[in-house]
Amino acid sequence: MKILVPVKRVVDYNVKVRVKADGTGVDIANVKMSMNPFDEIAVEEAVRLKEKGVATEVVAVSCGVAQCQETLRTAMAIGADRAILVETDEELQPLAVAKILKALVDKEQPGLVILGKQAIDDDANQTGQMLAALADWPQATFASKVEVQGEAVEVTREVDGGLEVLRLTLPAIVTTDLRLNEPRYVTLPNIMKAKKKPLETVKPADLGVDVTPRLKTLKVAEPPKRSAGIKVPDVATLVDKLKNEAKVI
């Protein structure tokens, strides 16, 4: 079974982004970029399934600017076998990415597509579910455990109030939550090996996909600032403030 793993290049999760003064977006010039953390978990899961002998090949995909090649090399250093870059300088929204992935799914015929549940830049949480809909495949989002059993996959999902287990007929879509696994550190020899793995580049038009954005961003603003309050010297003062000043207890 082949596994397809889409990965997104995003502002590193340790960077605190700044809104541009003209309100057109956030400033990402000279900011450290990394693989979306949920996607790293997706790559790790796919590679573990290959190491267990469940999967035969792991193909990483990224959609976006030429620099996404670095993200794909990271995926291959974790253990993906090859990579596809769908290169464009246009802004890509989740529906467009889902359409690109649907075209690649048709071409590659994977048994499983594992994606991150959301990207930490636009926080949309859409692409996996959209791909599932376009491909007419079943989905298990927010996965904390994935077990392939013959022609089916049993997935434990993190839902409001606890956990839920679903059984999906393959081919299927899984999106990862934080506790699915802990991605390995990539080692230098694996980084070197990843440089020699095949990376194919195509354009959205080659796949027959129109990526024109559907949502227009009118402005991007700073959120309202919450100012720091006061430090209280002891528990008694804290209780007094909560009772008599904030009146919340």
Next chain:
Amino acid sequence: MTILVIAEHDNATLKGATLNTVGAALKLQAAGAGDIHVLVAGHNAAGAAQAAAQIAGVAKVLHADGAALAHGLAENVAAQVLALAAGYSHILFPATAGGRNVAPRVAAKLDVAQISDITAVVDAHTFERPIYAGNAIATVQSGDAQHVITVRTTAFDPAGSGGAAPVEPVPAAADSGKSAFVKSELAKSDRPELTAAKVIVSGGRALGSAEKFNEVITPLADKLGAAIGASRAAVDAGYAPNDWQVGQTGKIVAPQLYVAVGISGAIQHLAGMKDSKVIVAINKDPEAPIFSVADYGLEADLFQAVPELVKAL
């Protein structure tokens, strides 16, 4: 321009998130959209449908009842919504685990963009939503004919009660046959639900172990009648279950009082709780970022301060 709200429920009862989502629909109505209909898709869900009919401002409840809808499987619920979607300009889901799971399937099938996690309605086609863990607020406008939206429930007041909308049965969607519910392990708790609680006590990595987490946090939560939350670090370390996680990728909360115990205040955590009305931070590190958003900061050893606080309350 009619609005369809997809109800969140457990068949027997309606979840509070539905009321906030109707609250967002009321804002849309004020901005020029039309009637508000609520879809209750479930199995033996007459109780939830009746509850939906009593929400103020709802014109009609659509009740789809079938075995395939019992567990909220995304494939079947999406098919149910799509069967009814044609007449609606806006389809609203709460941005809960359930709503987030289903909404994008509906949007993709309708070939429209989804607008996730809206925090404000600017006009019938324009919305505010947080990006980058809430470090920026984007105002986005959709050019599509239909709008599929998930609503950040803490950003909208819940709709009131006193309505008497008719409940109209609609044919239930068939099972896709591609997915099946196996089991669920839902925590049984007498505590208020995290996203609906008026008071939340949250613990962080400084608690040190699951035993200490329980020993220190639970008495304080009991005393305050509070829900219990946790930082991602505490959940990752196994001190607290995953559904207690407050933050960018966990639960977004905005209670009247949020007590952060031994939580340093990473950006990802602040994203989930900084809209709380009053924030109290107890931490022994004077430099902890949590103090920059706290109304009342207590610089102290939590293992002494929290029991003392429990005694003082």
